[in-house]
Amino acid sequence: MTTYREFHRRSIEQPEAFWGEQAKLIDWRQPFSKVLDYSRPPFAKWFVGGVTNLCHNAVDRHLKDRADQSALIFISTETGANRTYTFRELHAEVNRCAAVLREQGIGKGDRILIYMPMIPEAAFAMLACVRLGAIHSVVFGGFAAHSLASRIDDAKPKLMFTADAGMRGGKPIIYQALVADAIRLSRHPPQKVVIVNRGIDQNLKLVAGRDLDYASLRDRHLSAQVPVTWLESSEPSYILYTSGTTGKPKGVQRDTGGHAVALAASMRYIYCGKPGETMFTTSDIGWVVGHSYIVYGPLIYGMASVMYEGLPIRPDPGIWWKIVAEHKVTVMFSSPTAIRVLKKQDPAHLRKYDVSSLRNLFLAGEPLDEPTARWISDALRVPVIDHYWQTETGWAILSSMPGVEATPTKFGSPSFPAYGYNVKLLHEGSGQELGANEKGVVTVEPPLPPGCMTTVWGQDERFVQTYFTSFKDRLTYTTFDWGIRDDDGYYFILGRTDDVINVAGHRLGTREIEEAVSGHPDIAEVAVVGVADQLKGQVPMAFAVVKDATKVATAEGRRVLEKEVFDVVDKALGAIGRPARVHFVTLLPKTRSGKVLRRSIQALAEDRDPGDLTTLDDPTGIEQVRAAIASMRAN
Ligand code: ATP
Numbered sequence: 001m002t003t004y005r006e007f008h009r010r011s012i013e014q015p016e017a018f019w020g021e022q023a024k025l026i027d028w029r030q031p032f033s034k035v036l037d038y039s040r041p042p043f044a045k046w047f048v049g050g051v052t053n054l055c056h057n058a059v060d061r062h063l064k065d066r067a068d069q070s071a072l073i074f075i076s077t078e079t080g081a082n083r084t085y086t087f088r089e090l091h092a093e094v095n096r097c098a099a100v101l102r103e104q105g106i107g108k109g110d111r112i113l114i115y116m117p118m119i120p121e122a123a124f125a126m127l128a129c130v131r132l133g134a135i136h137s138v139v140f141g142g143f144a145a146h147s148l149a150s151r152i153d154d155a156k157p158k159l160m161f162t163a164d165a166g167m168r169g170g171k172p173i174i175y176q177a178l179v180a181d182a183i184r185l186s187r188h189p190p191q192k193v194v195i196v197n198r199g200i201d202q203n204l205k206l207v208a209g210r211d212l213d214y215a216s217l218r219d220r221h222l223s224a225q226v227p228v229t230w231l232e233s234s235e236p237s238y239i240l241y242t243s244g245t246t247g248k249p250k251g252v253q254r255d256t257g258g259h260a261v262a263l264a265a266s267m268r269y270i271y272c273g274k275p276g277e278t279m280f281t282t283s284d285i286g287w288v289v290g291h292s293y294i295v296y297g298p299l300i301y302g303m304a305s306v307m308y309e310g311l312p313i314r315p316d317p318g319i320w321w322k323i324v325a326e327h328k329v330t331v332m333f334s335s336p337t338a339i340r341v342l343k344k345q346d347p348a349h350l351r352k353y354d355v356s357s358l359r360n361l362f363l364a365g366e367p368l369d370e371p372t373a374r375w376i377s378d379a380l381r382v383p384v385i386d387h388y389w390q391t392e393t394g395w396a397i398l399s400s401m402p403g404v405e406a407t408p409t410k411f412g413s414p415s416f417p418a419y420g421y422n423v424k425l426l427h428e429g430s431g432q433e434l435g436a437n438e439k440g441v442v443t444v445e446p447p448l449p450p451g452c453m454t455t456v457w458g459q460d461e462r463f464v465q466t467y468f469t470s471f472k473d474r475l476t477y478t479t480f481d482w483g484i485r486d487d488d489g490y491y492f493i494l495g496r497t498d499d500v501i502n503v504a505g506h507r508l509g510t511r512e513i514e515e516a517v518s519g520h521p522d523i524a525e526v527a528v529v530g531v532a533d534q535l536k537g538q539v540p541m542a543f544a545v546v547k548d549a550t551k552v553a554t555a556e557g558r559r560v561l562e563k564e565v566f567d568v569v570d571k572a573l574g575a576i577g578r579p580a581r582v583h584f585v586t587l588l589p590k591t592r593s594g595k596v597l598r599r600s601i602q603a604l605a606e607d608r609d610p611g612d613l614t615t616l617d618d619p620t621g622i623e624q625v626r627a628a629i630a631s632m633r634a635n
């Protein structure tokens with residue numbers, strides 16, 4: 001068996017041989033003539049001349065061997081719906097949807113904006129688009145009108161595919177009101193809006209000449225067979241906007257062949273899936289994790305995928321494990337945020353179910369703190385694999401690769417660079433390469449491997465400027481994250497480069513302080529931001545969620561716990577890292593993808609406008625921050 005080290009070395013030293021082999025994991029209509037064209041750095045073209053199609057690889061090619069196996073398992077605890085589609089049924093639905101789109105004049109290169117709840121039609125629409133060679137852009141369903149409008153203006157879609165409503169925690173979110181506002185705000189509104197009517201919005205009214213009812217269109221194409229539009233490997237397959245945690249979202253453009261090969265390879269080497277098995281990714285198709293691993297990854301690999309609409313704690317906090325047990329899920333993928341939500345619940349819910357089918361639980365999206373990692377791995381008794389990636393890369397940059405070699409994990413570390421990524425830690429100022437135990441910016445020496453973004457949609461210049469010009473005289477992809485590598489080669493992510501604060505000349509990552517605060521057993525979760533201070537330049541300020549809110553119900557209780565937290569931080573980092581204040585809240589303001597909106601907390605703490613809050617999940621989080629700051633000022 002190859003070791004991880006050899007495997008990785010070969011991918012870097014002989015990328016063409018390495019990726020040429022991986023390319024066999026997918027079907028090609030016409031073989032490529034060259035594995036890599038890197039004649040125009042930093043733009044990389046993978047599998048030049050190869051002709052393929054994503055929908056063919058995710059659906060059609062499985063009809064031969066697994067037509068009657070499950071492909072899409074849809075479970076909604078919001079509506080009670082529960083439907084499984086075999087590959088044959090998925091194929092039929094995708095063809096119907098493709099016929100509907102084709103009838104509306106959609107073809108190669110046209111953009112389609114998919115603004116959908118987590119229902120099967122969302123996946124049908126994605127696959128139908130790529131079948132036709134159209135470029136889809138999935139926008140998280142339920143995003144406010146303003147966020148939707150800015151993405152419409154950037155992608156300029158010909159058609160929007162949407163639904164009457166989504167559901168969250170039992171409450172309907174009426175999409176049509178949001179869509180109407182977005183179209184009004186937009187400078188390039190789509191000409192057509194196809195609406196899947198779930199019967200949730202009782203007042204749904206179609207706008208004549210623009211809105212179309214999906215069910216009636218579909219009825220006209222029940223036996224449709226729409227031929228696949230074959231694409232050259234580098235032709236774009238989709239656009240997906242980054243989460244917007246640090247500012248304006250960027251339209252990440254992905255190719256066709258590289259994307260398919262990268263996902264197929266990751267299913268094998270990272271996720272250790274097997275064709276015929278079931279994968280459950282708890283994310284949403286509007287985020288890269290769900291985009292890659294609810295739809296394309298598992299299907300390309302011939303696995304069934306669970307598509308879940310609902311919360312992790314409804315009807316009770318055992319729901320995910322019930323799904324794992326019932327569908328014998330072997331690969332599960334979730335986020336630290338979701339696990340922290342479950343950690344606050346009674347663990348008996350987890351023990352009720354037989355989750356022994358699970359091989360690994362993968363987590364990504366945010367730093368995985370040690371207590372959370374320990375809690376879930378003890379509870380599940382399966383390896384928990386933290387892996388690190390970005391919308392830009394489409395798949396993991398750092399991960400352990402149990403499909404290559406079972407390496408021990410270290411809590412708090414997403415392990416090693418994935419094959420294909422030549423990861424370097426660079427000194428922020430000089431750009432010099434750093435050694436073990438030296439903190440630097442996580443960068444990737446280009447060319448980026450297959451599956452990574454090929455450019456920013458419509459803005460080649462911005463792609464180069466944003467991602468490749470952080471270091472003088474050196475064309476290097478920056479992740480905008482801090483990291484460190486230990487003596488054993490394990491990497492640790494230390495937060496975002498713009499989350500660094502400067503306290504009296506000392507540079508501190510807010511993440512390090514957060515880790516320290518989390519070391520107190522009463523703290524469930526914490527966000528630390530740097531706040532302008534006349535004396536010290538900046539001071540850290542902590543907003544902490546306590547496990548048991550009664551402990552901070554009184555001013556005395558808060559004072560005692562704050563003091564204890566100070567002591568914990570002093571011990572871990574020294575007094576320099578000690579927050580000026582620890583505010584106790586029951587909820588942190590987070591984006592809908594579960595990322596803490598530190599920039600808004602910081603703005604409020606500095607008495608500034610919190611900026612765009614439309615990506616917020618629950619507005620009470622930011623209100624609590626506001627209230628905590630106001631009460632501090634009053635005292
Ligand atoms: P934007 O780029 O628009 O500000 P974003 O960076 O939040 O938004 P994503 O691409 O969804 O958008 O998130 C990627 C980022 O999430 C990474 O750069 C990193 O900061 C963080 N991240 C992802 N996985 C991990 C992980 N396993 N450990 C630590 N941080 C992680």
Ligand code: MG
Pocket residue numbers: 242246390
């Ligand atoms: Mg980012």
